[in-house]
Amino acid sequence: LKIRTTVNVTLAEKKEPLRKILALVPGSMLTFDVHCDRQLTLRAGGHPIATGETVKIGDKFGLRVREIGVPKED
Template identity: 70%
Template sequence: MDAGSQPGFSQAVLDIQTTASVVLAQQQISLSRIVNLVPGSMLTFDAHCDEPLTLEVGGHPIALGETVKIGDKFGLRIREVIAE
């Protein structure tokens, strides 16, 4: 994607690096549970294993997708862009 295809953005802005994260599931847990985590501890989540993953940028959800295997790595196939 180049600056010409994004009206109002200069190339300098589009070149800024940011962190993208893929979120499987989230939940609120107590700090006491966190400090008691050890290797082998298990956390369970309400999310079903077939639910889409959320792509977040800067802590904001921007898309939903599914995992795909790319060689020996994993990727995210975007299925829906979240419009705000």
């Protein structure tokens, strides 16, 4: 149980043309077509293990786990 593994939560993803990525400068904005309150998937070692919602904890963000197990496909 002392083995460490990477855990991550991806807020949003999308594909953009490389020219748009190369044109980014400080202050550039990227918009994503997802609602900020949508349910997120927690992954451990690349595998989905739970779902939850974003929470603000002081000046940081976290994930409040709502359901353990493999998330259902939409």
